Amino acid sequence: MPFRVAVLTISDTTFHKGPEYDLSGPLLTKNVEQHPDYELADTAVVPDDLEAIQSKVADWVARRGECKVDWIITTGGTGFGKRDVTPQVPDQVMTSVIIHGLLQLQGGTGGDIHPPRESVRQNNVDDVTVSAGLSRLRKSPFPMISLQEALDIVDAQSKPLPIETVPTGHMLKNYVLAEDIFASADLPPTRTTNVDGYAVVADEYNRAVQKLTDGAGMTVRVVRAKDTSDGAANEQVAVYRINTGGPLPAGTDAVIMVEDTELESSKSSEDGQELEIRVLMKQVPVGDNVRQPGSDAKQGEQVLDKGTVIGSGGGEVGLLGFVGKREVLVHRRPRVAILSTGNELVELESRNSILTSSDTWTGVVDTNRPSLRSTLEGFGYEVIDLGIAPDTMDLQEQAMRKGMAESDIILTTGGTSMGEADLLKPLIEHRLGGTIHFGRVAMKPGKPTTFATVPAIDGDKLVFALPGNPASALVTFYLFVVPALRGLGGWPKERRHLARVGVQVDCDMKLDPREEFHRVIVSPSKEQPGVLLAMTTGGQRSSRVASLCGANGLVHLPSLQKGGADRIKKGEIAQAVLIGEIRP
Numbered sequence: 001m002p003f004r005v006a007v008l009t010i011s012d013t014t015f016h017k018g019p020e021y022d023l024s025g026p027l028l029t030k031n032v033e034q035h036p037d038y039e040l041a042d043t044a045v046v047p048d049d050l051e052a053i054q055s056k057v058a059d060w061v062a063r064r065g066e067c068k069v070d071w072i073i074t075t076g077g078t079g080f081g082k083r084d085v086t087p088q089v090p091d092q093v094m095t096s097v098i099i100h101g102l103l104q105l106q107g108g109t110g111g112d113i114h115p116p117r118e119s120v121r122q123n124n125v126d127d128v129t130v131s132a133g134l135s136r137l138r139k140s141p142f143p144m145i146s147l148q149e150a151l152d153i154v155d156a157q158s159k160p161l162p163i164e165t166v167p168t169g170h171m172l173k174n175y176v177l178a179e180d181i182f183a184s185a186d187l188p189p190t191r192t193t194n195v196d197g198y199a200v201v202a203d204e205y206n207r208a209v210q211k212l213t214d215g216a217g218m219t220v221r222v223v224r225a226k227d228t229s230d231g232a233a234n235e236q237v238a239v240y241r242i243n244t245g246g247p248l249p250a251g252t253d254a255v256i257m258v259e260d261t262e263l264e265s266s267k268s269s270e271d272g273q274e275l276e277i278r279v280l281m282k283q284v285p286v287g288d289n290v291r292q293p294g295s296d297a298k299q300g301e302q303v304l305d306k307g308t309v310i311g312s313g314g315g316e317v318g319l320l321g322f323v324g325k326r327e328v329l330v331h332r333r334p335r336v337a338i339l340s341t342g343n344e345l346v347e348l349e350s351r352n353s354i355l356t357s358s359d360t361w362t363g364v365v366d367t368n369r370p371s372l373r374s375t376l377e378g379f380g381y382e383v384i385d386l387g388i389a390p391d392t393m394d395l396q397e398q399a400m401r402k403g404m405a406e407s408d409i410i411l412t413t414g415g416t417s418m419g420e421a422d423l424l425k426p427l428i429e430h431r432l433g434g435t436i437h438f439g440r441v442a443m444k445p446g447k448p449t450t451f452a453t454v455p456a457i458d459g460d461k462l463v464f465a466l467p468g469n470p471a472s473a474l475v476t477f478y479l480f481v482v483p484a485l486r487g488l489g490g491w492p493k494e495r496r497h498l499a500r501v502g503v504q505v506d507c508d509m510k511l512d513p514r515e516e517f518h519r520v521i522v523s524p525s526k527e528q529p530g531v532l533l534a535m536t537t538g539g540q541r542s543s544r545v546a547s548l549c550g551a552n553g554l555v556h557l558p559s560l561q562k563g564g565a566d567r568i569k570k571g572e573i574a575q576a577v578l579i580g581e582i583r584p
């Protein structure tokens with residue numbers, strides 16, 4: 001649905017002398033009408049009078065349903081004349097008002113002057129020399145949405161990448177099958193032995209052994225499996241030397257384990273093999289130790305389903321080879337670009353020289369990029385490292401464009417919040433023509449998490465602008481980015497999110513108005529079998545990267561409710577998202 005825009009001309013002259021004196025109002029109206037994303041909701045002309053402006057704006061703000069007004073653009077009344085009163089219109093009314101008619105009169109383009117949100121103000125920031133104060137946003141223009149809403153949005157936008165053919169082998173790990181897999185032949189194709197031993201015709205052996213009187217076993221002649229014709233005239237029962245996995249010689253139907261035999265004599269063949277053994281079994285059942293043809297897979301049987309995730313456990317890769325599948329159709333795995341933003345950031349390698357040369361150095365070592373890279377590569381994704389971009393629109397845009405050209409999904413950290421140097425949101429919207437699906441989430445840590453899609457030649461790219469605080473960046477990575485990566489990689493919906501388990505918490509955990517993810521170490525209880533314990537990693541401030549050190553779980557604390565409990569008490573059970581292996 002297009003955004004409904006109302007244009008308000010604030011001018012004594014136009015109000016008193018007539019519409020022909022209004023130059024900017026009609027120009028703005030025309031631009032709105034011509035833009036495919038906007039719809040003209042209303043226009044009005046009011047004098048330079050606070051009450052008149054307030055009343056009109058309040059009227060528009062109050063409208064609902066079909067008549068609703070999403071944005072109000074005012075033109076005029078923003079100067080310094082005595083009667084230039086627009087900036088005094090109270091905040092609560094003006095939150096959705098964009099004062100930029102004047103910009104257009106100065107020759108701005110439609111794109112510049114109809115930005116979707118107030119974040120446009122930061123659009124013109126070229127470096128961090130912009131001072132705090134008047135230029136700084138006082139309220140985020142992004143609504144705070146719930147965690148569930150945010151997760152649903154990410155799920156909906158994370159559509160599987162195209163299908164490609166990949167040869168069967170270890171590199172298939174973490175891919176998702178885009179075809180059903182069938183066995184092309186019976187497996188095993190013939191009767192084979194499960195054990196090292198001697199193949200025998202069971203009935204022949206059983207008949208002969210019954211004739212014995214001493215019960216101390218029966219001496220048999222050993223033939224190599226390939227010498228089946230040897231000694232047909234010999235009356236002694238023949239057994240055939242055979243090793244695990246080998247095919248049974250024709251006519252044989254059971255296998256005696258080597259452990260159920262004794263060496264009868266030291267007579268040996270030319271190649272040093274035994275020639276006579278004593279079999280200690282009183283009876284050999286037909287089919288004993290024999291793997292029947294097709295008992296592992298029947299020809300034409302479906303052995304793997306489309307949508308199967310080829311795990312790193314080895315089972316799926318092995319099965320594909322086992323059924324003779326040389327290459328498979330899979331969804332392309334996403335490539336991920338990572339970018340750190342912030343003037344204060346330095347690479348770890350360059351820190352020493354800075355530390356020794358200056359006591360006053362206030363730089364911050366870029367830990368987010370190495371952290372994200374290690375976890376991404378652990379999940380099996382190819383990473384494109386975009387480095388550190390300082391707080392300038394141009395440099396950040398340059399890095400983002402490189403990321404868009406080389407990857408399917410871009411992760412940035414820093415610059416998502418309310419500072420003058422927090423450029424990511426305006427950059428995405430105004431320079432990259434992207435759509436910000438959300439810019440604030442009611443969660444802790446991770447409130448300013450931003451998710452957008454940006455158009456590129458080869459399709460939309462996903463962008464996660466994660467908060468700069470290290471713990472926030474990693475927590476939001478596990479909660480939002482992992483499901484998005486899996487969605488792009490074609491994982492079935494029900495497997496995209498990291499698993500949750502019930503855990504018993506080891507200390508009181510206070511509730512916050514925002515849902516919170518408390519970092520913990522999950523391990524099985526030694527005292528209570530079947531119970532998983534969650535041990536806190538200590539201070540949970542989002543700047544404390546150590547809160548994720550060793551953590552393999554995120555206890556999901558519900559938001560604090562009026563009149564409800566203010567904490568999860570020690571010993572109570574809570575849900576935890578597993579972000580690593582359970583510790584023994």
Ligand SMILES: Nc1nc2c(c(=O)[nH]1)N[C@H]1C(S)=C(S)[C@@H](COP(=O)(O)OP(=O)(O)OC[C@H]3O[C@@H](n4cnc5c(N)ncnc54)[C@H](O)[C@@H]3O)O[C@H]1N2
Binds near residue numbers: 446466469
């Ligand atoms: N007025 C407000 N201020 C803040 C709000 C708010 O709602 N209103 N939200 C706070 C929350 S919550 C978070 S989280 C942070 C997120 O801020 P940004 O995403 O804009 O991140 P920066 O300001 O750039 O950095 C925050 C912090 O993290 C350090 N940092 C950044 N990048 C890295 C990196 N690659 N490696 C290590 N450390 C990094 C940075 O130096 C800052 O100390 O905003 C709050 N503010």
Ligand code: MOO
Binds near residue numbers: 469
């Ligand atoms: O939400 Mo911020 O991510 O608290 O640290």
